[in-house]
Amino acid sequence: MRKTTPLILTLALIGFTAKSGASGASGASGVVELDNYTLTKIDHIIETQVAPEKNKSKGEIIKNVSANFLGAPYVAHMLIGSSTSPEKLVVDFRGLDCFTYLDYVEALRKSYTPSDFVNNIVRTRYWNNEVSYAHRRHFFTDWSHEQPLNAKDVTAEVDINAVTVTKILNRKSDGGEFEPSLGTIKRNVTYIPGRLIGNTVIDHLKTGDYIGIYTPADGLDVTHAGIFIATEQGPMFRNASSRSMNKKVVDSPFMDYVKKTPGIIILRAI
Structure with missing residues (x-):
C-alpha cells in the first residue's frame, strides 16, 4: 500500500x-x-x-x-x-x-x-x-437503537415472516463477555431467515438499504454488513469483502449471497 x-x-x-x-x-x-x-x-x-x-x-x-x-x-x-x-x-x-x-x-x-x-x-x-x-457503535443494530440514530430498522416491514429473538449482546456462550469494559445489552433483534428471502423481499428493499448478515451466535447480532444496490445486472450486495477471492469492496449478487446465510437485518437511512 x-x-x-x-x-x-x-x-x-x-x-x-x-x-x-x-x-x-x-x-x-x-x-x-x-x-x-x-x-x-x-x-x-x-x-x-x-x-x-x-x-x-x-x-x-x-x-x-x-x-x-x-x-x-x-x-x-x-x-x-x-x-x-x-x-x-x-x-x-x-x-x-x-x-x-x-x-x-x-x-x-x-x-x-x-x-x-x-x-x-x-x-x-x-x-x-x-x-x-x-x-463506539460496536453492533450493527446500534445504528437503529443508540442516539443519534443513523437508520430505522425496517426488517419487519419488509417481510411479515421476519423472526424476532432476544439477544444479550457482548455476552459469550460461557457467560463471559467479549469486551468486559462494555457490559451487556439486552436487545430484541429481528431478522428475515435466509431460506425465506425471495422476490417478495427483494421487491420491498430499496437501493441504499443497509444490510446486516444475522448470526445466531451468542453475543452478536451480525457477522457482516453491506448495502443493497439495484443495478442493471440485478440486485447486488455491495460490501467490503474479507473473502480471500476478493479482499476489497465488491458487488456480490444479492440472492446468491444472502440465501446461504442465517438471515438479514435491514436498516434504512433516515
Whole structure:
C-alpha cells in the first residue's frame, strides 16, 4: 500500500466530546489526520456525488457515494482504541472493513465540506456524539437503537415472516463477555431467515438499504454488513469483502449471497 504524508487538519468538530486522553478532539475543536489520498477522495465525492445530487433520494446518493469505493482494499482492525488505550478518531480510505465502509458512506452522503464529513463520522460511529471506545457503535443494530440514530430498522416491514429473538449482546456462550469494559445489552433483534428471502423481499428493499448478515451466535447480532444496490445486472450486495477471492469492496449478487446465510437485518437511512 502506498504511503502518503498525512495532512494535519484542525477542523471544527461541533457537538461532541472526547474522553480524557483520547486523540482526535478536545472540547469543540480537534485535530484529525487525513492522508492526501483520503482528503482528495473526500473532496471528489462531495463535489461530484453529493453536492450536485442533493435533491436525489437518500438511496440514490448512497448508491453513488458507495460506488466510489469499489475496488478499495479490505483491511481489518482499522480503528484505534480499546478498553485500555485511548480512542482515536480514524478517517482513512486506504483500507476499509465492512463497518468502516458503512460509516464513511453514511457520513459522506450528508456532507458538503471535509469538516462536515468529520463531524458526521463522529455522529455516525459513536452514540451520544462521544469519541470513546465505550461509545463506539460496536453492533450493527446500534445504528437503529443508540442516539443519534443513523437508520430505522425496517426488517419487519419488509417481510411479515421476519423472526424476532432476544439477544444479550457482548455476552459469550460461557457467560463471559467479549469486551468486559462494555457490559451487556439486552436487545430484541429481528431478522428475515435466509431460506425465506425471495422476490417478495427483494421487491420491498430499496437501493441504499443497509444490510446486516444475522448470526445466531451468542453475543452478536451480525457477522457482516453491506448495502443493497439495484443495478442493471440485478440486485447486488455491495460490501467490503474479507473473502480471500476478493479482499476489497465488491458487488456480490444479492440472492446468491444472502440465501446461504442465517438471515438479514435491514436498516434504512433516515
